[in-house]
Amino acid sequence: MKSTKISRVAFLVFYTFVLLFYSRLSLSHCAKLGSETDKQALLAFKKQVADDPFGAFSTWNDSLEFCQWHGVTCSSRHQRVTALYLNNQSLTGSISPYIGNLTFLRSISLQSNNFYGKIPPEIGKLFRLQYISFSLNMLQGEIPVNLTRCSELSFLDLVMNKLEGRIPDELGTLSKLVGLGLASNNLTGPLPRSLSNLSFVEKFSLSENSLSGNIPVELGLLQRLQMFQISSNKLLTGLIPIQLFNMSSMDYFAVAENQLIGEIPPYIGFTLPNIRILLLGGNRFTGAIPHSISNASKLERLDFSLNFFTGSIPVNLGNLQNLIRLNFGVNKLGTGRGDDLSFLNSLVNCTFLDVLAFGNNSLSGVLPSSVANFSSHLSYLFMGANRISGSIPTAIGNLKSLILIGIEKNFLTGRVPISVGYLSNLQELSLFGNSLSGEIPASIGNLTFLTELSLDENTLQGSIPSALGNCQHLQNLGLSKNHLSGIIPVQVVGLPSLSRWLDLSHNHLYGPIPLEVGNLKSIRQLYLSENRLSGEIPSSLANCVGLERLNLDGNSFQGTIPSALSSLKGLQELDLSRNNFSGKIPNFLHSFPFLQSLNLSFNNFEGEVPREGIFRNVSAISITGNDMLCGGISELHLHRCTFRSSGKLWHQLTFKAVILTVPPAAFLLTLCFLVILYRRRKGSRKALVENPVEDKYLKVSYAELLKATEGFSSANLIGIGGYGFVYKGSLGQEEASVAVKVLDLQQRGASKSFVAECEALRCIRHRNLVKLITSCSSVDMKGNDFKALVYKFMSNGSLEDWLHQKEDEQHQRPNLTIMQRLSIAIDVANALDYLHHHCHTCIVHCDLKPSNVLLDDDMVAHVSDFGLARLLHNNSQDQTSTSGLKGSIGYVAPEYAVTGEVSTSGDVYSFGIVLLEIFTGRRPTHDMFSEGLSLHNYAKKAIPDQAIEIAEPTIVEEALQVQDCSFKAVKPTWRSQIHEILVSILRLGVLCTAESPRERMQMKEVIKELHDIRELILAMGL
Known part of the structure; x- marks a missing residue:
């Protein structure tokens, strides 16, 4: 009996041992099968990659265990793949659906490659997956709803791809999600309200899509938010939920470039104490900039630009000592009290300030000298299009890091400081549209990195410094509408780097165009209009093959249009009007494929007008004031060109001489007889020129108009028209305010315009027509013809x-x-x-x-x-x-x-x-x-x-x-x-x-x- 019991116990022990042995053997076999599955899935992934420039897959072969392959991480116990990390390898291909067989995968990162195609829905089988990063690829299609089966997912990064469609509502079921990045795709539709269920989410980035509608109020429930980024969707409208302004954890808040409205809460500086980045630009916000913002002491970037903010800029922004970028540009800021720039003084304390922008507002006041004491890191200074007066601080040369200065379109006076030439890193200097005077400092020639210099529309005098030729990187040079004189320096006009525009128009420059202009091979726009330049067009201009716009109008150029200019095939606009050019209009102009505007008016061109190309479009050309032109299309209304054979030339000339000579001679004899009779009449009056305005208008003399306008002073000049100038004046004993339109009789058609205006106004009266008071048709003090019309002055x-x-x-x-x-x-x-x-x-x-x-x-x-x-x-x-x-x-x-x-x-x-x-x-x-x-x-x-x-x-x-x-x-x-x-x-x-x-x-x-x-x-x- 006892031996039977022993045998039973031995059997049970043996049986247990056998079960354990086979169980372990089975588990080992299953592990081997799982590992083999992972290996085959990885090889299938590799097979879908068409290009591997850096050899990321060079180790993916049988010489190594797959767990030792580059970018692969396995669990130590079961040798199963838990992570796949192949960032920044420039891999090109699609993501294999076999990736869904890596069932132990917890993390996959393929960012900064060139993967295309759709995200395989098989990823939804990876129930252990916690981290996905597919950013900076070219993935397409919609976001797979199957991703929401990855219930352990805490980070989903699909930024910068080509994904489209709506954001799935099901993403709201990923309850463990901490980071959601869908920015820079082509996603459309509204923001799903279900995203408010992501109660653990800290980073929320949906910028640069085409999302529309309002921001759901429910998103204000995301109390752990540190980053809220929905900028550049453009179709997002409505108000920002007020709860989003009350999150003390918020570090990065960006809603720029949408169509959001409303006012920013005045307490924002207290309720966002940890805010570091605050970007509200490019919306339709109104109201004042909250003065509490200066309490958000961690702020580094603050952008309120491109909105409709009004009022003043907080004066205590100097408390933001970590501030790097500050942008209030393009708003309606300003109080009109003349003290709007006081906030600049406090910014001296912002020692890390790199960008300061408040252009395109209505800020008024004198530019404080404290600007020269700003941060030594300051690189960009935008103050243009305000009402800033005063002068540029002479110590501005202290700001050695400046790359750009923009103070254009203000009321600045004084000189351009010589110290500007000390800003060795400066790339752009924009001061146009002010009242700066004096000479252009030659020290600007020290700015060897300068790419743009805009000094247009000032009252600068003197010559153009040849030292500007030292600016070997200069691409744009604008000096128009000043009082510059002298010749054009060869060092400037021959600067090869000039590739966009050179504008010297509306000055007092004289002399010829230097031959060195041919060095401007890449120049696109060349404006030399309204100067006193002379000579012929240099044939070297033909080297400027990149020219799109060439304006030489309003000078004293002469000669013919050189045939060499036929190389300027890219011309879109050519204006040679109001010069002394002669000869025939070159046929090559009609072959310019991009020419849209051609003005040859008021020259001495002769011969037949071409009929092809731009010459078929009467609205695109102007040839007025060239009396010897003929032919062309019928809409030009020119006389026909006649070509005679030499055999009958003598007879034709003789006949023409008789026809042209006899009638005028008879007319002159008759006219002399009538003049003698006229002068013998009693009470005859001498008139210099017949006045076309009816006698009921009181006639006024040249002397009276000279006095009324203070000698036609430029201070009284209120307008320039097509045929003359308009001055404000005070006429008569009552000194009534009048507008005097003086015709420029040097322009062809001015006299006819005078007659037409008189004829039109002599018999009409209406409350909504300008009232003609009188006219003057006489001679000036030099004996030149003088014509003027006097109107009631319009004060507005x-x-x-x-x-x-x-x-x-x-x-x-x-x-x-x-x-x-x-x-x-x-x-x-x-x-x-x-x-x-x-x-x-x-x-x-x-x-x-x-x-x-x-x-x-x-x-x-x-x-x-x-x-x-x-x-x-x-x-x-x-x-x-x-x-x-x-x-x-x-x-x-x-x-x-x-x-x-x-x-x-x-x-x-x-x-x-x-x-x-x-x-x-x-x-x-x-x-x-x-x-x-x-x-x-x-x-x-x-x-x-x-x-x-x-x-x-x-x-x-x-x-x-x-x-x-x-x-x-x-x-x-x-x-x-x-x-x-x-x-x-x-x-x-x-x-x-x-x-x-x-x-x-x-x-x-x-x-x-x-x-x-x-x-x-x-x-x-x-």
Whole structure:
């Protein structure tokens, strides 16, 4: 019995041993099978990689165990792959779906490669996966919903790929997620509210996509957020949830470049105590910059640019001693009290400051000398387009790290400091649009890294320093609109680095163009207009094969256009007008494939005008004032070119001599006889030149106008027109304010313009037409002919001044309200309706544009400048009116270029363009209008859905500001009403600018529409 028990025990022990042996053997076998599966999955992954430039897979072979392969990490116990790390290897290929067989994988990082194709959904099988980084690749398709099966996932980084579609709502189920990076893709749709379930998330990055809609309020529940980054989605709208401004853990907050609105809480500096990066630029935020921001002492980058912030800049920003970048540019900051720059003094304490930008605001005051004591790290200084006065500190040379200085379009006076030449790292110096005087310091030649120098629109004098030729990296040089004199230095005009533009126009430079201009082989724009340059075009200019724009107009050049210029195939614009060029127009000009504008007017060209290329487009060329030209296309209205055979030449010349000589001789004899009779008449009066204005106008002498304008002083010059200059003056004993338009009779067509304007104005009276007081047709003190027209002075300038006022004007005008804009449009419409339908003879203005609409003390509009006006008798063109009608580019009706016949519908077209310009704020010649896009098409595409978006921004802003704060709840209704008004106005402008004249409205119909719109505005209380 006992032996039986022993045998049973022995059997059980033996059986247990056998089970353990086979169990271990099975586990070992399974481990080997799992390891083999991992190895095959890795080899399948390698197979999908087409390019391995750095040999990342050189160890992936049988010479090593797969756990020792580059980038592979295995568990020590089971030899299963737990991590795959192949960053920065420039691998090209797709991600193999077999990656889903690496079932022990916890981390995979493939960032900074060239993987393409879709993210394999098989990754969803990796239930142990905690970390995914596929950033900086070219992955496409949608984010696989299967990723949400990786329930242990704590970090998902898909930044900088080409992913598209919506963000899956299911991502909200990844409850352990700490970091979510989907930035820089092509994702669309709204931000899912489900993301608010990611209660552990610390880093949230969705920037640079095309996400739309509002920021869900629920995201304010993510209390552990350290990074909130949704910049550059552009379609995100609405308010920022207030809870996001109350997260003490927030380190990085970036919502720039969207369409977000609202005000920034005044307490933000207290509720975000740890904020290091705060980027709010490029939105539609309003209100003041919170002064509490100076309490956020950890701030390094602060960007409030490109918004609508108002008021002052906090004066205690010097408390932010870690500040590196500060940007308040392009807002409406400024108080108008002249002390807006006091905040600069405190910035001396910001010893790490690298970028300081507050340009394009309304900040006024004297530039403090403390600027020269800023951080030695300061690299970029942007202060342009404000109202800054005073002078540039002489000690600015202390800022040795400066790379860029931008103080353009301000009121700076004084000289350009010599110490600027000490800024050895400077690459761009932009001071244009100020009142700087004195000479250009030669020390600028020390700036060997300088790439751009812009000193245009100042009052600089003296010669151009030849030392600028030392700036061997200079690409852009602008010195236009100064008082510079002397010759063009060969060292400057021959600087090979100049590749974008060289602008020396509107100065007093003289002499020839140096031959060294041929060194500018890469120059794209060369402007030498309005100087006193002479000589011939150097043939070396042919070397400038990169030229796109060449303007030599308004000089004294002579000779022919060199045939060598045929090499300038890239020319888009060529202006040689108002010189003394002669000879034939070269045929090679018609072969320039990109030439869009050619102005050869007022020279001495002769012979036949080509008919090909640009010469087929009458609106693209100007040849006025070349009396010896003939032929060309019929729209140019030139006489035919005649070519005679030599056999009949003598007879033809003899016959022509008789025909041309006898009638004039007979005419002269008759004229002499009549003159003798005329002088013998009693009471005859001597008149220098017949005045075309009727006798009912009081005539005024040259001496009186000389006195009235203080000798035609430049201080009284208020405008420059196509045919002359306009001065403000005080006339008569009452010293009434007048505008004196003095014709420049050296310009061809000026006399005809004088006659046309007198003829048009002599019999018309209307409250919306400029009032002609008198005229003068006499001689000046040198015995030269003198013609002038005297008008009632309009104190508020032109509509052009109000619509496009310069930031550097001494007296900034307030923005026009929507009602003011409409009233001006109605005034102009009334004037045109009177000219077209209520005068004894129909008058077509032919040159309606904002600069020809003047505003009086009460902002009533008056149409002016009738120098191109035409009188129509029975719908036929008056043969006595001016010839060579051109009008103004962008405003002239398209049919004028084809038929040359004017009509009232042409004025309707011009009015429509002006109406669209008034309410969009964009000129028809804006750079954006190219390649088939025009102001007409721009407005047509925007209605009805985007009328507010293309409207001049201040229209909507000021209309909404009319409401009292207590009516905020009805703002959406107001916005829809403003939208309705803008749609009506834009639609009217589009109808008036229809391509076919027959489709345009008449002015009386336009007036009715405008009055209906006016009633809507009045009903809103605007």
